Amino acid sequence: xxxxIVTGASSGLGREFARQIPxxxxxxxxxxxxxxxxxxxEQLKEELTKETGIYCRIYDSDLTRDYxxxxxxxxxxxxxxxxxxxxxxxxVGCNALVSQSxxxxxxxxxxxxxxxxxxxxxxxxxxxxxGSRIVNLASAAAFAPQPGSAVYGATKAYVLSFSRALxxxxxxxxxxxxAVCPGPVETDFFRTxxxxxxxxxxxxxxxxxxxxxxALSDVRRRRSVSVYGAAMKGARTAxxxxxxxxxxxxxxxxxxxxxx
Numbered sequence: 321x322x323x324x325i326v327t328g329a330s331s332g333l334g335r336e337f338a339r340q341i342p343x344x345x346x347x348x349x350x351x352x353x354x355x356x357x358x359x360x361x362e363q364l365k366e367e368l369t370k371e372t373g374i375y376c377r378i379y380d381s382d383l384t385r386d387y388x389x390x391x392x393x394x395x396x397x398x399x400x401x402x403x404x405x406x407x408x409x410x411x412v413g414c415n416a417l418v419s420q421s422x423x424x425x426x427x428x429x430x431x432x433x434x435x436x437x438x439x440x441x442x443x444x445x446x447x448x449x450x451g452s453r454i455v456n457l458a459s460a461a462a463f464a465p466q467p468g469s470a471v472y473g474a475t476k477a478y479v480l481s482f483s484r485a486l487x488x489x490x491x492x493x494x495x496x497x498x499a500v501c502p503g504p505v506e507t508d509f510f511r512t513x514x515x516x517x518x519x520x521x522x523x524x525x526x527x528x529x530x531x532x533x534x535a536l537s538d539v540r541r542r543r544s545v546s547v548y549g550a551a552m553k554g555a556r557t558a559x560x561x562x563x564x565x566x567x568x569x570x571x572x573x574x575x576x577x578x579x580x
Contacts, residue, residue: 321349323401325444327383327410327436329364330355333457333505334409336532338364342372344536345404354379354388355410383410383436384428389443396447403447405539407455408437408479413472426471433475438482450494453539456483458499460552476501480545487544496542500535502526503552 324341328334330353338353351374353361358380365376377395381388411433414425441454448454459473462480466473480499487497504525531548538546547553 321401322404323350324348324405325352326407327354329353330357330360333528336528337407340532348374350375352377356382384431403444405453406444409457415469418470429471429475434478448495452495454497456499458501460501460503463556484544498539498546500546502531502548505531
């Protein structure tokens, strides 16, 4: 049973991946959709079933709770799917100073963005075979420290580093890992995280459909990192070559001007 698994599937980039994956894998039997919103998942299931005929299995669960992994492991062991693609799209952010954020908010970001992603990846690996893909949603925030959203940036740096290393570990099995690193994207993300600091970042806001199309194109090409847009590609290059002191100064100017 050829299967794709998508977390964060109820909205934003996760939802776009769920909608576009059937065009990438035309022989899928099922898509497993994971998110907290039952209503949105049911709506997406109905749309996908009507458009593609693919059966959608819903897990309306919070990935920061252990029970969702229990249910997933039970179904994996019982159904033994051939997981062709895993998309770790669930994530949360907070555009605020560490000193102005609660410990629960900060550790919650780490739990969802890092721990849950790692847990699910490890759980799925035994059911992935030659040609399978893992897509981890990182961010351009992974390229350099992010004053004003320090923990969020650090979690995405983890996702990027983890993805690149995992890709090397799985190379002999011909399982390919891509970290998707967009800049600001027009999704519900900023309703909870807060609007991105600075007018420049707001002007760089991308459309989710275009970001996902680029990502899947890079996944097809077996690229380890997918970066959407010339500005974000430039930011990645600059972060690699600029001295730390200069990078820190620039990111501080970009990120904290509207927070202090």
